[in-house]
Amino acid sequence: MPIQNRGPFEPPTLRTIIEPFRIKSVEPVRMTTADERERLLREASFNPFLLHASQVLIDLLTDSGASAMSSEQWAGIMRGDESYAGSESFWRLRDTMRDLTGFDNVLPTHQGRASERILFELVGGPGKVVPNNAHFDTTRANIEHSGAKAVNLPIPEAASPTSRHPFKGNMDVPALERLIEREGRENIPLVMMTLTNNTSGGQPVSLGNLREVKAVCDRHRLPLFIDACRFAENAWFIKAREPGMHAMSVRQVTRAMFDLADGATISAKKDGLVNIGGLLLIRDAALFQRACNLLILTEGFVTYGGLAGRDLEAMAQGYREVMEEDYLSYRIRSVEYLGEKLIASGLRIIEPPGGHAIYIDAGHFCPHIPRAEFPGQAVVCGLYRIAGIRACEIGSVMAGPRPASPPALELVRLALPRRAYTQSHYDYVAEACAELFARRHSLRGMRIVEAPDVLRHFTARFAEI
Numbered sequence: 001m002p003i004q005n006r007g008p009f010e011p012p013t014l015r016t017i018i019e020p021f022r023i024k025s026v027e028p029v030r031m032t033t034a035d036e037r038e039r040l041l042r043e044a045s046f047n048p049f050l051l052h053a054s055q056v057l058i059d060l061l062t063d064s065g066a067s068a069m070s071s072e073q074w075a076g077i078m079r080g081d082e083s084y085a086g087s088e089s090f091w092r093l094r095d096t097m098r099d100l101t102g103f104d105n106v107l108p109t110h111q112g113r114a115s116e117r118i119l120f121e122l123v124g125g126p127g128k129v130v131p132n133n134a135h136f137d138t139t140r141a142n143i144e145h146s147g148a149k150a151v152n153l154p155i156p157e158a159a160s161p162t163s164r165h166p167f168k169g170n171m172d173v174p175a176l177e178r179l180i181e182r183e184g185r186e187n188i189p190l191v192m193m194t195l196t197n198n199t200s201g202g203q204p205v206s207l208g209n210l211r212e213v214k215a216v217c218d219r220h221r222l223p224l225f226i227d228a229c230r231f232a233e234n235a236w237f238i239k240a241r242e243p244g245m246h247a248m249s250v251r252q253v254t255r256a257m258f259d260l261a262d263g264a265t266i267s268a269k270k271d272g273l274v275n276i277g278g279l280l281l282i283r284d285a286a287l288f289q290r291a292c293n294l295l296i297l298t299e300g301f302v303t304y305g306g307l308a309g310r311d312l313e314a315m316a317q318g319y320r321e322v323m324e325e326d327y328l329s330y331r332i333r334s335v336e337y338l339g340e341k342l343i344a345s346g347l348r349i350i351e352p353p354g355g356h357a358i359y360i361d362a363g364h365f366c367p368h369i370p371r372a373e374f375p376g377q378a379v380v381c382g383l384y385r386i387a388g389i390r391a392c393e394i395g396s397v398m399a400g401p402r403p404a405s406p407p408a409l410e411l412v413r414l415a416l417p418r419r420a421y422t423q424s425h426y427d428y429v430a431e432a433c434a435e436l437f438a439r440r441h442s443l444r445g446m447r448i449v450e451a452p453d454v455l456r457h458f459t460a461r462f463a464e465i
Contacts, residue, residue: 080310112267202354373445
């Protein structure tokens, strides 16, 4: 199936990326010397999560909460209704999400992992199994914290970095059938799909695959939930790549995806274009009521969920803006542009480039560093050393010491914050990656000096070998 990322959204003869916005406010970034970066990296125990933000030149650690907000969102900040109960800002957010998703039951939370914690505290537990195309770190951790087991069921193409399958985020449907037969439907509280599939390289899921998974769920009377952090980017890929979807708008594709779901956990810090916030959507009235009770206990009242009214207002506006196809075209093309430059420099990345990030194959980058010595962490530290760029390891460090589904690949994620950097920033990133690749044999493996048992990548301390 041909991939046509430029689709109908961009002039057919012009290839220059143009941001569909003007810059109204700027924030300075600090240049550091190589000696400073060496000292700072050692002080942070070779974990860029422990660096101060002011010590980073270009921050690609995550796309979560790092977006630039629009003038309309900042105007919404001033309009925010701070009433404890029944805030008008909540009703505007509820109406926006009802229009986009078709869900009537909408709970705000302070971020996506709060939605996950509430959901899996209610439906998880010892002996339970939760399948997913690929759980991301906090989803897996919240499932396992409840005592349940998180199982990844990606399609085989997801393990091949150079495969150009257009929907490498898809779930292996026959594998799902086998899992249900093996574990028993009574031990599976729900089936989950992550859109786009962060762990597998930001790869999209096709609407056809979602429909197949939904059919399996219906046959076995299992609810289907989606991790919808990046649903707008996934909808864009469906429109651009999936046969028969080209004539649909992104908004129509979005509704088609949510119509298949019985619920969703959402971090608004991604496609919501805000710095904080999340959502929990549930169709089942009884489960929704239980979620409301738990949210009141741990997050706040049901119309604010741990957020200020201004946050709700900015979120509502962000979800209106993310449906703009000019924005989505620019967003996806920017990621693709960086990926093309890295491939041209000889780096192996997860192909085709995904929706929110470029994933470098650290095993290919550092063939001399074994998995046990964390090649991804070595590349992450190398990028900071050489250029002040902060990135994130997605591999054996993040997976933890005893993962139920060991990672197929050792990866380094370059996550692109939305509307925050320009093409020249990405040219600089590409140049730094190429320079580090030329010096890759000087990179050294890592060992963990200290780490927690859960989500160790956030706070682990390392030493070079």
